[in-house]
Amino acid sequence: MPEESIKHVTIIGTGLIGGTIGLALQKAYPNVEIAGVGRRESTLEAARGVGALTTAHLDPTEIVDQSDVVILATPVRAFEGYLEKIKDLLKPGCLVTDVGSTKADVVDKAERILGGGGPFVGSHPMAGNENKGPEFADTSLLDGALCIVTPTEQTPGELTDRAEDLWRALGMRTIRLDPVRHDDAVARVSHLPHILSCLLMAMPDDEQLQLAATGFGSMTRLAGGDPEMWRDIVLTNPEPILEAMNRYSDFIKEFAELLGSGDGQAVERFFTECRDRRRDSIGDS
């Protein structure tokens, strides 16, 4: 999409990621207007305060007809209600996308409401941190991070191109992935890790917790994430998550057997393989 053609964007949900996108859009498209939509005046005020929005609205219907792009950035289970509200107001050629961490359920609902041939294409910008709220908006979260765009068989190629161009203009790398394969993958690399981090937080009693050092701190960092956002993520991707949890439980059982065997060589080999796989993929840090 040529830069000059994006003149107005509505961002529904102006928290950490919505606010970040608002800031990044203004860097990428200097004269763009950013309409922020939210449930709470206070969040909208905070998003305006950091310069993420040019206008703020409690009701999307008062502004969405002006937009070239609409981005859904609330917790995912709120998308459906907003899509119903705006579906008859979108101007021709408008691109509708989202930032949800789950895709099959989101894309199904969006295509049912808006139609399969557009204007919706799903996106998952893999950016964020454990902070909540537009006060923490930070365009460096997007720099070089990955955005997964999830067209279906019905999505026009041109629409997918426009979505990818948009995220790239904000500094992100993009790949395309089928929504179902996306959900299986993120269940393993994102949703399961979040749940494991939370469960670990419940393991030690108060006295034992006094002994927690940096390792425990980094393993429980994710548990500090926004409960409402994570509620919606896990509830919209239950099967892949349950499958990942099952597989992980089997891994625990296998390691318990290995440890019980007392086979030092095999134990060292296991730790070496895990370390090497991380070095070869994630790196050393």
Add this chain to the structure above:
Amino acid sequence: MPEESIKHVTIIGTGLIGGTIGLALQKAYPNVEIAGVGRRESTLEAARGVGALTTAHLDPTEIVDQSDVVILATPVRAFEGYLEKIKDLLKPGCLVTDVGSTKADVVDKAERILGGGGPFVGSHPMAGNENKGPEFADTSLLDGALCIVTPTEQTPGELTDRAEDLWRALGMRTIRLDPVRHDDAVARVSHLPHILSCLLMAMPDDEQLQLAATGFGSMTRLAGGDPEMWRDIVLTNPEPILEAMNRYSDFIKEFAELLGSGDGQAVERFFTECRDRRRDSIGDS
């Protein structure tokens, strides 16, 4: 222990933590001599190169009779062999301690070899990172970190005091804990987290691993740790670790049931409780 009375320290094992202690000792006791003992010339050379040692030795028997303090800093299963070698050479009043991450097994063996009434008292300085080798020695790893000292009923109080004074002189906080209670606690806050991190590294296939972002990176950071050190840690603390793994597997099962129920309020409550417990104990970072 008055500072002036520590004139000579032998550190057996001059890797990341041994090297770090060598540097910290020289800051705390300006004229102290640090004899480093190791299996490999190259590691000893590297430890000398960063200034962690004043002399280097492949054989502890050539130097240990001069020491006021002996610190075992190899992987824990090598302690026994070294203690057998040095037991008849220690000078009166020498303090022997260690840096091992497991304590009941270590303390049992050390008291059997050196005697229960001294000169051994177990220590676990909770410092380190995923790097290996004295090149990464860094006294800031000790600053304000916790060192658990684990006397038994037989340990003279004066010896425990000296061990605590030593670690405090290096900038650490200290607490005393029974070796068995130590092992139960670290199984939950340190050993289990390490194993979970390693097992997570095996979850995604190569394609899914491409989607790993910062969350997966921080959850697998521990998996980058030294395989030999972790082999010895888990093999010297199997029962508490297996018990922690069992309990954790039960937590996974309970969360799977919760997720399967689709009860959004209960799911959000779970995430909120985990987040709040972390905020109240570890903090926000």
